[in-house]
Amino acid sequence: MLGPMSTLDNFVAGLSFPLDGFQREACEVLESGRGVLVCAPTGAGKTIVGEFAVYLALAQGTKCFYTTPIKALSNQKYHDLVDVHGAEAVGLLTGDNAINSSAPIVVMTTEVLRNMIYANSPALQGLSHVVMDEVHFLADRFRGAVWEEVILGLDPSVRVVSLSATVSNAEEFGDWIATVRGDTEVIVSEHRPVPLHQYMLVGGRLFELFDRKSPPHGRRQVNPELTRYIKQRALLDHDDRDSGRGHRGRGDRRHRRSTTMPRPRLIQLLEEDALLPAIFFIFSRKGCEDAFVQCVRSDLNLLEPEQVSQVDEVVERHLTDLSPGDAEVLGVEQWWAGLRRGFAAHHAGMLPMFRQAVEELFVRGLTKVVFATETLALGINMPARSVVLERLIKYNGEAHVDLTPGEYTQLTGRAGRRGIDVEGNAVVLWTPEVLPDRVAGLAGARTFPLRSSFRPEYNMVLNLIHRLGVEGSRHLLRRSFAQFQTDRTLVGQARQLDHARRRLRKTDAELIAAADKAGLDPGIGLDDAGDERPGTDPYAGFLGYLTLREDIRRAEREERFTRRIENENAVAEDLAALKRGHVIAVSSRRHRGLAVVLLPAEQHLDPRPLVLLEDGYTTRVGADDFLNPPQVLGNLRIPRDADTKSGRGRRRVAELLASSGITRPVGRQSKRRRQTGGDSEVARLRNRLRSHPIHKQPGLDKLFRLGEQRNRLVRDVASLERSIDERKSRLEEDFDIVVAVLRELGYLESDGRGGLQVTPTGDVLRRIYAETDLLVAECIRAGIWHRLSPVELAAVVSSMVYQSRRDTYGGGIDSMPGSKTVREALAETLAVWQATNEVQARHSGGSESLVTAEPDTGFCAPISAWAAGRSLDEALTAASAGGNLLSPGDFVRWNRQVIDLLEQIRNSVGADDPLAGTARRAVKSLRRGVVAAELE
Template sequence: MQSFERSQVILPKTQQEQIARVLTQVTEQYPSIAEHPLIDTVQRIGVAAHHAGHLPSWKIAVEELMRTGSLDAVFATTTLAAGVDFPARTVVVTQSSIRKARDFTDLTASEIQQLAGRAGRRGKDLVGFAVITPSPYIDLTVLTKGLTGQPEAIHSQFVISYPMVLNLLKAHPREQIQSILAKSFAQFQLNQRTAVLETKLDGLRAEMEPFGPRVCSDWITQWQVFDQARKRKKPRGLSARQESPDVAARLHFLTPGRVVGLIRGRGIILRQYRSKGQHAPMVTLLRDGGSLNECPASIVTQVFDRTFDCEETSSYPWCTPQTLEQLTHHLLDLPPRLPILPILTHQNEEIPLDSSIIQTLGDFACPTCPSRQACQRDFPKASRIRQEIQRHMKSIQALQTSLWHRFQERIDVLERFGYLNATAQLTADGEWARLIRIDHSLLITELIRAEAFGAIDPPLLAAVMASIAHDDDRPGSFPRGSAGLVTLLFQVRKLAESLAPHEAPPMLRADVAALTERWVADQTLTWIGLARLTTMAEGDMFRLFARTIEFLSQLKTLKATHPSLAESADRAIAGMRRGVLEELP
């Protein structure tokens, strides 16, 4: 748009008048448009910009100009990919990735198809053109898959939050809630994954049938114990006793070909082992970029419900070159979102006995057993199949009970903090805490209980809520906050860190909080004046303030139990809703 400002092209008078008419109509509803710096350029050359950094009112104006055919071109991000209906004869795609909340990511198949779908509208155009330009920012592989592949699967965004638990327990007896969760779309999708695992489980059980019944009812375990006792080796399973319950629960699933989430990024397991010099279970990981790393198993934070075929070898890189190449491509092509395999933590799993203890149990029947040769021959394959059966059974159990398990975990936390009593009934604090139905609700309710907001000024309250609501880490230039804001944010950060085991802490950016404090404290400050104090885009400021008002509105509902806080929240909202923010619905 800056390059067009130097253009000498001038639109025909009739088109300029049409643009002016449309802008006048939209300005009547959204007065902030009248001062937009791009109006002169749009009216002179008939070209506009449309992206998330613009105010919602300006984006509506651009969409209306396009709908009426007043513009010749629009430069846009994926904000114009879906949910609009106007003629666009040609779409030019100049990059295959987009910056989202915290990083650049490849466009999804749905986004690419929506972008291309803007070219030509049925009933308005006979033909549409989608053009891909050569560019350093274009990955043709991403775009080709997006244009020819299927859209990404729909995944439930159902989250069991603390307010949801409190409100469900307020409305229903505890024993009825499990059946309510079972009817959710999230559980429906989990049941679909369960059905796939059950089919695999049936196949594994069919593989076990040829090994048939033998003298021992559980000949696989009997032979394993006998073989360990004979060789005087400590069972491998004993090492799990030294691990935390979370790590020990995941070990069973860290098999070659399994996709896992790491502290940073994702990877594929190539092997799991315990070397003589290590005191913790280790894994060999294939990571992004094709690098191979030997890491402690504790680096795995998530186990995804996705495995690839992995032809193992007994030496580095622990799989065949062809498999390594295939897995590298698979890792590169993984979608941004993968279903997570919910793993239940068992605190008291049975641990095999040490061989020295086994020797005291008496002689085994294995040396003279007629099935000895068959057991020795079949044990490696039968043991592997049984491990797969056990793994699938644990996965099925986790999928079937994961929602209820997470619900119970939330109940335990709420009971520990005093929002529920021992019979899962709401306490006095639970009655008002259920009204805080926003992100980071536990932090906010604990701040209220700690009287962190006692007699707080509206600008300071709005600033803290903005720091909790904001979830973008893009750097920028911002005004400085007051000494009181710095002190209060320090206390909020300490409390958020203490709650980290129960709730992910917010970013708590002091610079974003300072911007909000300035807007509420200085009622003479105009929107344009505020925009000059920061490098933050207008659209980002609008979303920040709109979300902050939403958080403050939750505090405003606490008039009965916390009248002073509710009044401060009401005054903070009034101080924020001026200028552009008066256009909020």
Template sequence: MTDPTPLSTDTSAEEPLSPSAAYADFKARAEFARTPLGQFMERTEFALDDFQIEACSHLQDGEDVLVTAPTGAGKTLIAEFAVELARGEGKRVFYTTPIKALSNQKFNDLAEVHGSENVGLLTGDTSIRRDAPIIVMTTEVLRNMLYNDVSGLSDLGFVVLDEVHYLADRFRGPVWEEVIIHLPDRVQMVSLSATVSNVEEFGAWLREVRGPTTIVSTTHRPVPLVNHVLVGHRMYDLFTHSDSDRIDPALNHATRTHGGPRSKRARATRARFRRPSRTQVVASLAEAAMLPAIMFIFSRNGCDEAVEQYLSTGTDLNSREEKTIVNAALESLRDDLADEDLGILGYHTFREGLLLGVAAHHAGMIPQFKQLVEELFSQGIIKVVFATETLALGINMPARTVVLEKLVKFNGEAHVMITPGEYTQLTGRAGRRGIDRIGHSVVVWHPTIEVSELAALASNRSYALNSAFGPTYNMTANLLSRMSSDEAAKVLETSFAQFQADKAVVGLARKVRKNEATIEAYEKSMHCDRGDFSEYAGLRRAISDTQKQETRTKSRNRQRDIVESLTALKIGDVVTMPAKRVGGRAVIISPMSSKDGVSRLPTVLTEQGKVWHLRPHEVTEPVASQGRVRVPKKFNHRQAGDRRQLLSILEAAVADGRVDAEAHWESTREHQGESTTVAELQAQMRAHPCHDCPDRELHARWANRADKLIRENDSLIARIEGRTTSIALVFDRVQDVLRGLGFDPEHSTMLRRIYGERDLLVALTIRAGLWDRLNEPELAAFASIFVFQSRRDTLTAHRAPSADLKAVCDESETIWRRLFHLEEQHALTTTDEPDRGLIRPMYRWTEGKTLSESLRGSDIAAGDFVRWAKQSLDLLGQVAEVIDAETAVRVRRTIEAIRRGVVADS
């Protein structure tokens, strides 16, 4: 390793050097100054920290490095040195990032330093100067190149894996491991990660699969962080200044006074306590000279509401000169936006906020808005950004202060406490290097927050990195195209997931032995003199499990039938509603509709002359049309005369037999009552000798406890048995599914080129010829069902804009059901069902409609639409490479039709 000793300049405490030693020191410094690292350090704006010097020295000596450091510590400087080394050696360098926004930022940064002609960008849907010596790309693109474009790697010298801790991400993590496993050994790898607690474990795996790798870790922040808690309108330090782990007594006293979780008077005091409003929080920060700030709000709507709330105060944080800069930036942005789209984009509120110095930042905003917020915030012109946690993912937006409005967020399934790793990631934005002496994190306190829990979050600066790796269909197809199944299994067993699995067996076995002892004690307690109580308990369990499953199935099918029946109703249909509020028949005067993502059920006029807006909880059964009557033109349900006229028409239709009172909804699904299985099990249970035991329920309680532990142990034992070959077992099951669907290695060319969470489903629809039957708008809409994920379950039926599109969507769902059942049979994670939530907006957009027209009637935010449109573009690009030549022409025309306006400009 290059000796960094010559870099030391602090000689104040040293004895004067002898002439010969001074000459040697001078010569060493001169030699170091001629090295790539010495020349690089001469050009850097800041003096390098020790960890940066160490990592760069190892890179200069030809080694791989793994660097873990807090957010804002300067990890990217090491990546910049790797770029310098590659340029000096005449080699190419790939700079990979986990998200497109970060790729765009790095592309601009590197182009500014090295010249735009030397920097390219590859992000799936974007390709700029792909032959440039420096390429910024998403990790997925590099993975695809490793499988399909090895020739493009011949002169590759360095790969930077920025934010490599992403390999723990459930959806994107496996891609990182694929890259690390398949990257040629001759390529130097620079892995940059947030601080993780198991860095030695991760480094040991890297050495195993990559060879010599040096770990360089630091927990030091260049700008120290001070943690605060805002209680009411007063700011307190979380820890004492003399002891960074001891909670400040003044804070403890303040929270007890306001009714903390363990206060005796908590209920009454908490009822009186009011969390300060967002505008009051900003005022407190401004008063304490703690702006600019990022306030994390775990809700998009919350971020937008915060801007609205601030605008209502009229408080202005910007000078006249700053407003001039904002107006100039807005004028440039305004040129790229269509007038008719300004409303749906929320442009006017966005503009007012920027002028006053505040803005929102979340995934629902179009990229152009977010980029402008990032630029103006970095310039110090925006003083407060209300953001969701996505801003913390690598985007360069340091602030003096970071505020956490709450410590609980929705993770997609439940509201949970943020983890220490998330707290570290979020607060890592606090403190601007070279500007702030210290950074500040502020938690807005509420009586539900236990100060000790907050202290634990703040003092725990790391989290464990756990692999999310598993063989996918695409990965399997690519591996089998290059090697035998046994060889591919050996490659997969080199994954970090397998490395961690093998180490975990000892701990799992210890837990099994402990559980077995407890189970034995429970079984003694549940002993019954009348018979085998474990057998009796098994019957009770089987009854309960079967009933729950049947109830879930019935509920799901009934819900779908209700939606379909309501969707089928048109104005003038006569129905009888299964609800107490309506007696007799009713006429549909407004059909089911969807606006802003909220489904509005039909409106009816009852026989009693009442207008009733149906609500979801009131419609408990499917509704069938019993006939139809003519609703007069210009019918206004608010006019009594119009209502009487329609009731007369209804009465006449009933009298002459045009309304069938016996009509009922015909479901396409099978509806079953309680199965014979349950009845048989119940008969066996009643006949069992333990059923009449007087201590039956006491025994049952012990049996339930034993059963819970037995199930846990069965799971642990299964994990132990599969640990040594866990990845290989999944690989075998994936192969079984592929073989069951006719995808052997010789026929998997198409699957090898399709990447995504529904990769096999897309390949099956291509093989079935579904894409060949569609025109351009239909192709765009069809592509969207394989990338779109609805943010919430809604009672909405998404009608296809054309018969052909509806037919292929229906057929794709049939194909998906077959795939789903196969995956369940082989105990694999199931593929998500195609999601039609974007088909109408994508169809309209590809037809040439404006953004406002495209999104009308949906709950899809403009930023989300752009993101899903770009993902649809990515998929269409993949499809164009593997589909029939004639269809490929239409697919490429579809791509051009989508890539316009806000989608192209992003």
């Protein structure tokens, strides 16, 4: 007779597929009452473990919170769980939405849970499980600290289910979670249920990236056929250029190949190879839109007639709340036309309703190609058969940087639909800058370490001190993953330091004994503790002699470096001074012989004049083509009608150069050495070396070996000591700086018992979670926003959250459109910002890590228009009038953030404060039209 089924058995019975080994193991850990960290590739199905945590909490009559890093993923997960458990059992909290928040299962962004912990929310009662999806986000330098705050702040009885992409230090991360939360199992799976195949597309040909003969494990070799084909293309292009230059009109255009291909043609190639549906990752919104428009203007059509009506049904449902006027402004007609042909764009600049329509169509197989930014890779359920990467460089908000192996893995992880595709496909488009070896390095890398980004900030410190006191806060900092990683590094470094010191003491003893045997002063004195007593003369004794030799080598290196820099500067100066017709001698690996200058250098930083060599070849020469500064050997008069761009013209000038009678210097050229004066440091040190009593003494080989070994150990000890001193107290130093700023500004005060307590003003700051939290609190305290109307408050508060993608108002606040009251409030806000930053800079020693960003007025005009009841078209026009191009999606997104901060302000000042009423009315004025539709 069979026994009763376990909770896990019941859960599995409701699934349409069996669990993989790692999924079952993780679920068994949860059922046993322990926490779990699951690290698995994108698409491996680790979210099933989170869903079991939900099922387990419902079965036990407790609560489960399911957290995600982004609102779009929270919305998606909410709908997934509602489909399984019903709307009554599931709630949603994202800052924008609050649906059924008292439900036993609530999906939320991680920031919402962090705020609930700080507020000691009653909703935390009865909580048994928290799922932290995409927990590797704690490495994010802007928002990562939130994940650590939650893990550290949850009640010890709560079981944490951490779901992460594959990271190389999973055991280290798991050890930390187990240290701060108790019994936690680490389960790692590197198996992809759908294997990923790597390709490069060169021209119109698709090549496998890796050699099939390479072993499946270890370093895989690049496909030699791919390498050969790229080299052949390079040779063809080179011959093509030579043919076109030397024989005008005879260039073989059949060999001319562009490194880029029109996207419609590229998509057709993918379709022919059965590689659709595909996601094209393009790292800019404009690039996504340009690709979409390029396809719209082509005859590309990827859908069958019967599929078009299904597309129309989905689109009409998503656009129910959109007014006809807004639809025209948003370009719905063209967007819809692309969807009816099977392709779309997807990025943060689009309205969420548009993105959600694209996501649904893609999942249903009604969209075959999506041009997307990397935000699509953050857990949103849109797997494809193939992923296409057009570039391996992206803009990170500050600079264009190379993709990391982790980012490459995250993006290509979208390829391969479980239960549909036999394999996924990652396709990288070849350009001369994208080398196969580099792609292979990204695709084959397995080292993605998770690094903490945790650091104390104003709101965090106030909330910690309010809950835990100063010493409790310090204790929590010491328990952070950041400190855990530092301590682990310090433990290893301390072990190395101890070993180096022991070896140093042993070497000292051997050196002293050997020096005594040779009748020499070892040059080292040790006190009773075995530590070195430094002498007054650094060159005394045998060790002083060794130090003298090392100082000579150092000084010689510095002199050589100085001579090289001076020579390079002299070469650059003379190259920049060359004029048309000057004849010089070139003697390098690439070129040798006479050369005449055709075009002077265009710039002086790295001057490279265009010259013609004796054989009629033209090239630009730079500093690396000369051992010594170029000498003008003569001047050649170049006829004005000489066409040096043609082969005939170059041959004519070469003949003139050959018949000019100018000759190059005879003999092999060598670099001229500058004479070193007798009073140089090297000369002085050499004189001292020759007069040293040990200089000519023979038989000191053992002493030399021991002395050099000792010096290496001394350097190692000093380096380790510096590293340990720099690392061990960084978090607490930052904490002390933040506390000092908060005390000076009156947010913290003495509690009369030797500790600190949060002041009433500090209570306001505790409830402000924006990056500009301190500035917002200072403006509230100064009362400069209290006299504003709801529209004016929305405008001024927008400067606290908005970040321009480029300069907005060249003339500053005074030239900004809007009322005089708004401009005055912004000017006062700016004054508060400057005063606050002065306090921060004084305590932090000028460090920029605590400096608050300057208020940005770029959104004031459009949000003023919107809050005043103007149309979407008028609001977007107000943005462009200020030189600030704003997409509809960005407009809605910034409105959301302003609404969120206004709600924080309303909750922080108290219901009786007039500012709370103004903030409430400002929110109401913003929540309409497309903004209201996206908040429902």
